[in-house]
Amino acid sequence: MSTRIHYDPATAHGKLLAEVCDELATVTAKMTRLKRVVDAMLAGTPTTPQQIEAELGITAGQGQNVWQLITDAETKLTAQNVRVFTDTLDQG
Numbered sequence: 001m002s003t004r005i006h007y008d009p010a011t012a013h014g015k016l017l018a019e020v021c022d023e024l025a026t027v028t029a030k031m032t033r034l035k036r037v038v039d040a041m042l043a044g045t046p047t048t049p050q051q052i053e054a055e056l057g058i059t060a061g062q063g064q065n066v067w068q069l070i071t072d073a074e075t076k077l078t079a080q081n082v083r084v085f086t087d088t089l090d091q092g
Contacts, residue, residue, distance in 0.1 A: 005088050021090040028077045035074040038067050 009018040041051040049063025058066055076082070 017089060021086055024086055031074045031077050035070055038070055042067060
């Protein structure tokens with residue numbers, strides 16, 4: 001478990017750090033939601049990436065690539081080091 005680090009969000013850089021923590025939490029939640037959605041699309045019958053292409057409006061033939069990019073990004077955003085960063089620095 002990490003120790004919380006307190007900082008002054010009233011300073012320019014403290015405000016920036018607080019914004020990064022907030023935005024990181026928001027984007028992580030959204031990416032996790034998107035990952036669940038595209039995984040559900042791939043779980044259909046037949047299991048093809050065409051539904052991802054249709055639902056997201058992406059170029060035909062790129063569904064599998066987009067799924068992989070989303071999967072990789074979600075994995076990185078939910079990694080332990082990101083959780084330690086936000087747990088240590090997020091002041092709510």
